[in-house]
Amino acid sequence: MSSSVVFVEKWPVLGRHGKAAEWLQVWSDLGRAARTIDAYGRGLSEFLIVCEREGVDPLTAGRADVAVFVRELTERPHRRGANVASIDSGAGLSNATIQQRLVPVRLFFGFLVEEGLRESNPVGRGRFVPGRHHGGTRRGLVPRFTKLPWIPDEQQWRDVLAVAADEPIRNRVMLALAYDAALRRAELCSLRTDDVDPGRRMLRVRAEVTKNRRERTVPYSAPTGVLLTGYLARRATISRARGPLFLSESRRNHGEPLTLWTWSKVVRRIALAAGVERFSTHTTRHLCLTDLARMGWELHAIATFAGHRNTDTTLQYIHLSDRDLADKLAKGMDHIHAWRVAMLTGAEATGTAK
Incomplete structure (x- = not known):
């Protein structure tokens, strides 16, 4: 059984959008890991389902249509319940999951641009922009939250x-x-x-x-x-x-x-x-x-x-x-503390304290 047939069986919506199935087949042929293909297929199929519901042709969808998809993701209840959802985003899927869902959508539109079927990609990504505010990063479609990993005490x-x-x-x-x-x-x-x-x-x-x-x-x-x-x-x-x-x-x-x-x-x-x-x-x-x-x-x-x-x-x-922060803080505070004490004792010694 060919992989394209497997894709359609797993995500029937891909069968209704030939270019989507073709795009996923390309990534599979390039040797991407099975779990990566699964994530790409799931994310793109969810976007296509939203497009069908809204009556939008995915080949011509614009940023406003992608925004509808993002809104749907942010409002979607988490499968593990409201308490889990609230840890990251307060409602719907976490920021990291939303970013993951947008990756295949962005790559799909990039594929359409390369095929000459579109002029631009409506899913922007954060990137470094020289000269912008003395050099900086242009924000992607959805702001990315960066959190420190959790470790046990x-x-x-x-x-x-x-x-x-x-x-x-x-x-x-x-x-x-x-x-x-x-x-x-x-x-x-x-x-x-x-x-x-x-x-x-x-x-x-x-x-x-x-x-x-x-x-x-x-x-x-x-x-x-x-x-x-x-x-x-x-x-x-x-x-x-x-x-x-x-x-x-x-x-x-x-x-x-x-x-x-x-x-x-x-x-x-x-x-x-x-x-x-x-x-x-x-x-x-x-x-x-x-x-x-x-x-x-x-x-x-x-x-x-x-x-x-x-x-x-x-x-x-x-x-x-916290390898360096604690040492730097201790050294800095020691210096500041000594300076403040010197100022106080000096003021008292000269009789100018009030």
Whole structure:
């Protein structure tokens, strides 16, 4: 079955708009990850549905029509309830989700411009503009909010570890590797037996499973190495075949590769049991990178370790660590305090105090 047929089956609205299906097929042929294609297909199909409802031809839609789509996203109830929605935006989808939905719409209009079917793209994106107010950034269609990643405090982390201590060895080693090597969920669940070098305590994170398609090699700690050795012995009782490192032990999927969703459920269960509901599969990565910043690692070293293409992303963890701010504040306040005290005592000494 061709991928275009699969697209139409999954998102029937694409079948009613040939250029939309053609655009998504191009991205699929270019080798974009399945999850990226899924996000593109979902976002564009939602826009096309709004266009059909409003009686708008997507090929000629303007900025006002895109604005209607944005309004629909901001007013849409969150699937997890009003309380979750209010954390980010007060109503509807979060700012990050709205940005994600707009990406395929912008790319689709860019495709139409390249094909000569439009003259301009109604979905603007923020970009640097030299000379504008002495150099600055022109805002995109929807302002982008940048928030620092959430990390647990020491007590919350201890609570999570206390619950995790009773987990099977597979779950414990996965949690340890996720923290030690700052692994994303997909990177962790995609590890294979030949990605592990126990002798040097190193992991190879293959390019095809990373977010930006850049391979990297990262270390893990000696305690994690002990856990991993124990897990490998356990894994040998399930399967001696080389391949995916982490295997399911359930009756239904015994010996099958552990899925992303199963790992998410494991972490969610641990988080709820520990009373730290904000803890997720990505929290260990945030915490590791913040700890590296706290230890004084340089920006580019942290970026290389994390596999960040842009150091702007890495800077979030530098800021979150408060590595330099506290020292600078203390030194600055000491100086100011000493100056104020000197002024006060000097005033009293000369008898000019009032």
